Amino acid sequence: MSDSPVFTPVSEVGEFGLIARLQEVLGDAARSESLTTPIGDDAAVSDLGGGRSQVITTDLFVEGVHFDRTFAPLRALGWKCVAASVSDVCAMNATPTLVTVALGLPNNLSVEGAEALYTGIAQACERYGCTVAGGDISASARLVVSVTVLGEAETERIVTRAGAAPGEVLCVTGDLGASAAGLELLLRGKEQTLASGAPPEAAETSGDGSPTISLTPDAAPIDLGQFPTPLERHLMPQARLDRVRLWREVGFQPTSLIDVSDGVASEAHHLSIQSTVGVVVEAGLLPVHIQTMQAAEALAKRAETWALYGGEDYELMFTAPQEALEVLPKDSYAVVGNIVEPEEGVALRMPDGTVIPMEADGFKHF
Numbered sequence: 001m002s003d004s005p006v007f008t009p010v011s012e013v014g015e016f017g018l019i020a021r022l023q024e025v026l027g028d029a030a031r032s033e034s035l036t037t038p039i040g041d042d043a044a045v046s047d048l049g050g051g052r053s054q055v056i057t058t059d060l061f062v063e064g065v066h067f068d069r070t071f072a073p074l075r076a077l078g079w080k081c082v083a084a085s086v087s088d089v090c091a092m093n094a095t096p097t098l099v100t101v102a103l104g105l106p107n108n109l110s111v112e113g114a115e116a117l118y119t120g121i122a123q124a125c126e127r128y129g130c131t132v133a134g135g136d137i138s139a140s141a142r143l144v145v146s147v148t149v150l151g152e153a154e155t156e157r158i159v160t161r162a163g164a165a166p167g168e169v170l171c172v173t174g175d176l177g178a179s180a181a182g183l184e185l186l187l188r189g190k191e192q193t194l195a196s197g198a199p200p201e202a203a204e205t206s207g208d209g210s211p212t213i214s215l216t217p218d219a220a221p222i223d224l225g226q227f228p229t230p231l232e233r234h235l236m237p238q239a240r241l242d243r244v245r246l247w248r249e250v251g252f253q254p255t256s257l258i259d260v261s262d263g264v265a266s267e268a269h270h271l272s273i274q275s276t277v278g279v280v281v282e283a284g285l286l287p288v289h290i291q292t293m294q295a296a297e298a299l300a301k302r303a304e305t306w307a308l309y310g311g312e313d314y315e316l317m318f319t320a321p322q323e324a325l326e327v328l329p330k331d332s333y334a335v336v337g338n339i340v341e342p343e344e345g346v347a348l349r350m351p352d353g354t355v356i357p358m359e360a361d362g363f364k365h366f
């Protein structure tokens with residue numbers, strides 16, 4: 001046997017494979033009596049006693065991976081970093097309380113740039129009712145923003161990814177694929193501007209001054225002003241704390257819950273594995289905003305692919321027995337599939353009735 005050191009590229013095990021390996025290394029360091037939901041859910045949960053629980057989640061945003069400063073305004077970025085972590089707190093059916101923010105600052109980010117970032121952070125914290133309690137700053141080659149959010153809930157209201165059961169329905173809040181549509185529009189716009197050799201401020205504008213893009217030099221330019229919803233959903237998404245509050249008000253409790261950060265396909269796999277169930281998603285039932293459809297047409301893409309594999313929608317996906325949905329306003333959710341026996345795996349039923357296996361594809365870090 002060779003005694004040369006083992007070098008396994010991270011791409012061989014992937015993001016979730018690496019997390020599992022690290023969890024093994026941690027062993028007892030990742031377990032405690034009060035930690036009722038350890039590594040593996042949207043946020044960790046620890047029992048505070050007295051019928052209350054605390055949740056905690058961290059997200060990392062890296063320039064060039066999660067955002068592109070040529071089209072993401074810093075204020076919007078600050079908002080998005082907070083909203084994404086708040087979304088993970090919502091995905092436990094909890095309410096955010098405290099936030100910390102760690103920054104890696106490159107030398108091309110000015111004080112005013114950092115202030116713009118924090119304006120967005122402040123606005124999101126105000127919207128979601130949480131408070132920035134601290135953070136850290138370091139020099140860095142690229143802009144990096146890490147947000148930790150602490151939240152709270154009554155212990156009996158906490159919902160994990162593990163409670164789905166066969167016979168229940170699969171639901172989502174809002175609509176899907178808009179963020180991926182917005183990203184695609186922004187990337188095409190950037191490509192077009194670069195190809196034209198013009199500096200960004202010289203980009204073509206439509207009559208009302210909104211930027212336009214065209215896919216080929218001969219194609220009619222696309223007016224980004226026609227797609228405000230996809231652009232906003234990508235740049236400044238909303239966490240669905242409104243739904244968590246609504247559920248509390250009407251006494252609705254999902255059986256399992258996850259936020260859609262990686263796309264419906266990937267999240268359906270998480271629910272399947274953690275609840276030991278099969279999941280059938282109905283392609284024809286996926287809710288898609290009209291502007292997402294129009295963007296798909298304009299860019300010759302499929303909106304359904306964005307909904308399934310695009311991610312960053314930060315909507316909530318949940319399961320419940322059909323009859324439990326009766327207390328919910330009809331426009332506060334959409335049924336998108338069914339929970340079935342585990343042997344059936346994770347599948348997509350097409351509008352013509354054919355059922356195909358649904359891969360866990362989504363954004364791949366490695």
Ligand SMILES: Nc1ncnc2c1ncn2[C@@H]1O[C@H](COP(=O)(O)OP(=O)(O)OP(=O)(O)O)[C@@H](O)[C@H]1O
Pocket residue numbers: 019022038039040041042043044058059088259261262
């Ligand atoms: N470096 C790490 N060390 C320990 N645990 C980690 C690490 N990275 C991720 N985890 C844990 O692995 C689980 C999955 O992480 P991930 O970031 O994919 O969460 P998610 O909710 O699926 O995605 P998102 O954060 O985009 O909503 C979480 O419980 C998270 O706390």
Ligand SMILES: Cc1ncc(C[n+]2csc(CCOP(=O)(O)O)c2C)c(N)n1
Pocket residue numbers: 059060064065066067068183261262310311312363
């Ligand atoms: C410039 C740019 N390129 C690509 C993307 C798309 N993107 C990045 S991370 C991610 C999934 C969630 O990440 P995580 O699992 O780390 O929370 C997605 C869909 C983007 N937002 N900006």
Ligand SMILES: [Mg+2]
Pocket residue numbers: 042087088091258259260261
């Ligand atoms: Mg999540």
